[in-house]
Amino acid sequence: MSLTKVSMVDVVKKQYLYKLKAYSQVFMSLIFIQLLAVLFSMNGVGGLGSSEGSFQIEIKYFSAVMVVAFTMLWGFITAIIITTKAYRNDDFVFVTNRASSNLSNIVFLLTASIIGGITSMLSTYLIKVIVYYLISDVSLKSTSVMSAPNEFFLGSFSTFLYIFLFCALGYLIGTLVQINKVFAVLIPAAFFGGLIFDGLRGNEGVIAKGFNFFFMEPSLTLFLIKVIVTAGLLISFAFALSNRMEVRS
């Protein structure tokens, strides 16, 4: 029997198509988590109130920021899940090597982030509709669906970048945990320990600075570069670590 020749690109493409189908559960959880976030948003995501004498003023803001935050968390968890043994070893039933498996995972995460980004932005409209019908005395910023298409696309794009950044982080953490279970304890401990330590010292620590580095960036171009470089580094590190990993059941 003659040998079959395969190309890397071809295998990654097939794996990607297979993963879209096999990992469809991921998108079910996206819908669920976004609906949950919309529900939580109903209480307003920010506001202020003041009273004087018998007057009382209360202002609440409604926006999709909660949905975006939940979706980032979803991206993070999804990335961790697809690095687990059950998912990783599935690839080895079919044609694969470690590089193609990783590459198709990243393409899948990119797709998931894009979908997550667009749906988060779209949830704004759902929130608007619900608020309009259920809460009295509202002022809607705009009632048309595409009053500011630029704003919509820019919002979707930067949300996508945020989600993907979290996917890349989750992918690296998931890979580390696969290599040694000790990381499953070490990483959360370092994260929360860092938060508490920062809080005790009362000044900005590494975690807060890292947060500001990405979330306080006013320039889209700079932000784009930051995300590409950081995600690239995280993913390359995960690739390098997993390239010698054995398949054990």
Added chain:
Amino acid sequence: MTVIECRGLTKVYGGAKALNNLSCNIEENKITGLIGRNGAGKTTLLKIIAGFLKETSGELTVFSENPFNNLLVSANVIFIHDQMNLPTSLNLKEILETAASFYENWDHDLANRLLEYFSLNPLQHHNGLSKGMKSTFNVIFGLAARVPLTLFDEPTSGMDAAVRKDFYRALLKDYLAHPRTIIISSHHLNEIEDLLEDILLMKDGKELLHLPIADLKEWGIGLQGKTAIVDEWTQNKELIYTKSVGFDQSYVVVRNDFSESEWQKARIAGLELTPVTSSDLCVYLTSKTKGGIDDVFNKG
């Protein structure tokens, strides 16, 4: 052409050597039986061939390439074992469709017909199947993939006798129609020996014997008779197996290098010479002690 070449292959698992300096060659288009006791290193060897594990030292090539992280090897090798991780979110039909997209020579028609014959519901999920049905599905997967090198690790575990028989027949038929290299590891040598051309016997991570199955059938011989006479005849021979049968009678298995005239003399001396089945011979050859489980109970 040699499909698998392996030189001084060693694999260490947490201090224990699963494979210990193993060397062997597997030729193209042959069905080889991989036989050995539990823990002899059969699965480890197959996993290294499939590119799942990386060898600790030594060298192994499949189609003249190192199988670890190799797309060419992955596309041309399929490894069927009882702990196969099939995607849990897809049903059997979808798994077969996915496999069809990956394996170039995939025979979808055959897969569907086998699925129907073994009455597996295509809409069922793999983790909902019973142990024997899982194994049945796995071998359908392995046969339909029709890749140049097919590895079956205990493919029949959990199958009932009828399905096992059907599987052996299906394997042979498909092999005759599309000759390819097949390695089967199994505990049931008596069931598969008619299927095999070669046999690779492993013990403690090493190759013990690698020869055509026809030669194995004549490799050993059993002598039975009065203990004194048996001892006299087997003085300078390596005893493969000894057993006392009744009073002053013993049964000994030795390597069959008797000449025709020696056979005659042995018969006249009152020895009974019997052929040893390959299955028994493999058990004797791979056992740790010469007397088998009897030794454990004969201490007192």
